[in-house]
Amino acid sequence: MYRKVLRDNINIKKNKGLYRYYFENSRPVGCFPKASYDTYGEAIVWCSNDYLNMSHNNKVIDASINGCKKYGVGSGGTRNISGNTSSVMNVERAISKFHGKSDALIFNSGYSANSGSLCSLGKAFNDSIFFSDKDNHASLIDGIRRSGREKKIFNHNDICHLESLLKEQPLERKKIIVFESIYSMDGSTAPIPRIVDLAKRYNAFTYVDEIHAVGLYGKGGRGLCNMYNCEKDVDVIQAGFGKAFGTSGGYIASDKEVIDSIRLCAEPFIFTTSTSPVIAEATLESIKQIESFDEQRRKMKFNVRYMKSALIKNGFTVMNDEETHIIPVFVGDPFLCRQISNDLLNNFKHYVQPINFPTVPKWSERLRITPTYKHSRSMIDKLVLEMIQVFKNNNVKLN
Ligand SMILES: Cc1ncc(COP(=O)(O)O)c(C=O)c1O
Structure with a gap:
């Protein structure tokens, strides 16, 4: 049956x-x-x-081999058991610097970075409401859904629609705007400066997925927020290593309080074996390489x-x-x-x-x-x- x-x-x-x-x-x-x-x-x-083609870059490959010879294949545990390795921490330090943020957190995939972070943020912000672009990736939708918070969907890249939805809410209510900088299935780009401006006016928190933009746009491949000079204005920049960086994993970069609160409660971060040193060392080299x-x-x-x-x-x-x-x-x-x-x-x-x-x-x-x-x-x-x-x-x- x-x-x-x-x-x-x-x-x-x-x-x-x-x-x-x-x-x-x-x-x-x-x-x-x-x-x-x-x-x-x-x-x-x-x-x-x-x-x-960073996955085939000689220096990135050498870094992964050296990482493997020095530290072995696996990380040995979740982050709070024995997997909080220097290799992983060095990637977090490098990526927070890359985006001009004070802290960062890495996950085993871009999917779990989005799912874990958005769920944690929704839960942390009492009575919050999400504003999600209609074309957002499944991982963003998953995180919002798992938070259990109310959600409004705005038409793809439609600033007027987003504003009309924001206006309906009391100014003091916690609002989280979720969007991608480059949309994965049609290549369209978000009007980031205008979203940031709306967020300021309507007292909203902003979360952007830059996974298809990092490595390719902005100074040294820092992404579209960097290109528009908006890195400081966006609360969370999410991206990952499986695309232009050529390795695997996901991350968020933000300020210390945001990162710490997500680190404390994101299940896909806590309850999983941390990134292998082979991948972490390769990723660290890739971050160095990509700038040039x-x-x-x-x-x-x-x-x-x-x-x-x-x-x-x-x-x-x-x-x-x-x-x-x-x-x-x-x-x-x-x-x-x-x-x-x-x-x-x-x-x-x-x-x-x-x-x-x-x-x-x-x-x-x-x-x-x-x-x-x-x-x-x-x-x-x-x-x-x-x-x-x-x-x-x-x-x-x-x-
Ligand atoms: C926009 C977007 N966000 C997140 C992800 C998930 O990233 P990962 O493949 O590292 O899980 C993808 C995957 O293709 C994506 O296109």
Whole structure:
């Protein structure tokens, strides 16, 4: 009986085009942006979050090997048992300095950083209310939900809507505005200075997820708050190491009182084995390296511009006109989106991830393309040409 229920649920997902396929691949050092897929052979990856290929950076790899030889593989426990290692603490010191904040806390993933921090903040602020952007990531939604506090959703990046919702609340009520600096599935950017201004006027606390912006924007890759000169005005900056930093883990940076109160009650921080010294030492090196990657950031921006204009010139619907590195190409149907992705991989050895519901709303299914500094112009030209062919073969009209 139990197996049948599960089988039926899986079949429902398959019939609705919602089933998730996880393609096995290996990413040998030196091959980026290519990867090997068991069934398909070598392909160019167009959707990796390893934006600066830091995961293959020699100095980062050496730091992880040295960390392993010096301190072993595991941290030995949760943070309050024996896992409060100097390797982990050094990452916290480095990342708080990176964001110009007085303290930081690292988690095992960006997901648990958001889920744990927002839940703790909601609980700490009695009778608080969250204001959450409609396109916020699942981890932000999860943290808000677990806090049990009231939540109002404002239309994506809609400052007027946010203000109208803030206005409805008494000035003295505790309000937490939660948003991303770069939205992961469409590359749009938040109007951070205007949100900060609203927060000041309406007595609100601000929490921003910068996970897709750190490493790529702002001085030395410090993110969009830095770029807009708003680092001091945003109460909590959250981000992670699994994207541009090339390792894994998540963090928050803020002032000492905020960090201390989250450290005291965030379950995903407390009740888990702390980050391995292998990862912590690699991350520390990556933070050092990333500051000097201006040339790589410049090249990436050039590739983004080049690719976007080629896509638009050839009639593809690019779902935002901002110059960020996340390029969403509209398809609008879950089966078609997967089919196009499969055809690109099978026939032309391009891996472009299909993004379907619930990651994005139904009928806004898309391909998410993230060109990096290591994709060449000829790779981009080839992808666009072959996308034209695949879209046409699947009877998708180009503009
Ligand atoms: C906006 C955003 N926040 C948080 C996360 C979670 O980060 P992690 O993969 O480190 O758990 C992601 C993951 O892709 C994300 O896109």
